[in-house]
Amino acid sequence: MxxxxxxxxxxxxxxxxxxxxxxxxxxxxxxxxxxxxxxxxxxxxxxxxxxxxxxxxxxxxxxxxxxxxxxxxxxxxxxxxxxxxxxxxxxxxxxxxxxxxxxxxxxxxxxxxxxxxxxxxxxxxxxxxxxLFPISFSELRQQQNLFELNHGLETFLRFGAYPDVFSLPNQVDKVQFLTQLTRSYLYKDILELSTIRHPDKIKKLLQLLAFQAGSEVSLNELGNTLQMSKDTVASYIDLLEKAFVVFRLSGFSRNLRKEVVKMDKIYFYDLGVRNALVNNFNTLDFRTDVGQLWENFLVVERLKNNAYQRRFVNSYFWRTYTGAELDYIEEADDQLAGFEFKFSDKTAKPPQSWLEAYPNSDFKCINRANYWEFI
Incomplete structure (x- = not known):
């Protein structure tokens, strides 16, 4: 237990x-x-x-x-x-x-x-x-040491953190559970309790969001692909948020002329669900989306930890029209902290434009060598 x-x-x-x-x-x-x-x-x-x-x-x-x-x-x-x-x-x-x-x-x-x-x-x-969220990394730390957690990190990124995943004995059973979950059960309440004009498009929308996890999402592009209005897409995403399937981060800005704020990033509460939607449970050595998985993992685990520890913060990402960006921003008590995520052990420096715009802010690179301090 x-x-x-x-x-x-x-x-x-x-x-x-x-x-x-x-x-x-x-x-x-x-x-x-x-x-x-x-x-x-x-x-x-x-x-x-x-x-x-x-x-x-x-x-x-x-x-x-x-x-x-x-x-x-x-x-x-x-x-x-x-x-x-x-x-x-x-x-x-x-x-x-x-x-x-x-x-x-x-x-x-x-x-x-x-x-x-x-x-x-x-x-x-x-x-x-x-x-209550899927099992958090910090909850697992109560039972496992960092060596054990590091050893199981890839499993976390591939199969997520639903409680059943931890009790199922093999990969086949984990995949079967997640596949069944994402086919209808996860968003069953949306279909039963809300007026959905295009129920068949909920899963198609989820698949598109899964491929774009951690990227800025254009409602217009999604609407064109799904042949729906951007307002309908926005309402469906809102329902998926309220059903604890996905959540969004907005762009941070105190200077609207330089900073990008028009589009949100979409993340999944569980990576096993995300991977089931794109039908990819391959090991990390054979994947091209490791960066996406790592960013989603860190953001959602930070969200869980903040919620459980009753840390009330505002969360964002940050990007300028000139291309400077930070993966994650937190604002608390009028203090800003910026974070850059690296799946390797490499470090990174804050963008010069970030330092110039917010000279009193904090910055930290989160990588494989220090991620447990962040989540």
Whole structure:
């Protein structure tokens, strides 16, 4: 069992707060396993339900306090799995929480946009909200030393970090799992819970984004390729972000005349998913996209670490029209830090134009010799 960073914080919130706990995350990242582990460490008499079961769905969409009281009577903690499947879940949880503030409530959802839309307004001020990602490199560091982690780095870049990947015994099983995941299961909620006019184009869009991972993405070019408007492409990317499949970085600028900010970079939350979409699980020696994999790996692992450590930063990339660029920028407390990524052990110096524009900023080259300090 890989210890998840969220466990300790969830324990603290559960024991010392009366607020509802919401846990978002993509399918198969381990939300249910995490909550079950949490429940095994607390003394509360718990009722665990799956929102896919109609009998529970009816009760928690009813707005009927009597029904909800009857179901939860005698229990100290209620766990609702896949809560986004319950109509009006937010208002029903508000009714239950306000009437029974002593009842502890945990709800998970595999699709942030639907659960957020259904809970955001009714539950304002009543929740603690967390995001669970695929296994992070820093979580693995709790169980493995740097020698072991370095030895397994290529596997991380090829097959990603979904919990199932670590338990499957061989490459064939890993590939099969990731292939099945990306065919429909990963974005099942998007197709079921959102109005998609061209569902067949979701995967085509994902494949195009996978080939361009870490590159600036033109919505116009994607729209032309998919024969859709750029606004439709933008809305689909937004849904994929909210379903924890991809995320974007914007260009950083305080001087719009010199710096490129019109296009975003797209990254994947999991490299196994990305590689399944392009159907390439080859070893790194036989790949031409190692730089893309390395950049995506570092950016997403930094994102996970920042989220788990509650470091609130703004993240960007930086490029000028003259060609100077930095792979990654962080802004926190009005302080800038720039990073350049190298898959080899080589180092790099900051672009002169970066130093001139932001003389008080920090800079660091992240390579194979020091990457664990960054993530």
């Amino acid at each position: 890989i210890q998840r960073f969220l466990l300790e914080e969830l324990l603290e919130k559960l024991n010392h707060s009366s607020k509802i706990i919401l846990i978002y995350g993509a399918r198969q990242v381990g939300k249910t396993t995490l909550v079950k582990q949490l429940l095994s460490q607390v003394p509360y008499k718990s009722l665990s339900i799956n929102a896919d079961e109609e009998k529970y769905n009816d009760v928690f969409s009813s707005r009927d306090l009597t029904k909800m009281r009857m179901l939860t009577d005698g229990y100290e903690l209620l766990f609702i799995d896949e809560a986004q499947r319950i109509p009006d879940i937010g208002i029903n949880l508000k009714i239950l929480h306000d009437a029974l503030p002593e009842l502890k409530i945990i709800a998970t959802g595999s699709s942030s946009f639907e659960l957020a839309n259904r809970t955001q307004e009714p539950l304002t001020g009543r929740t603690w909200t967390f995001s």
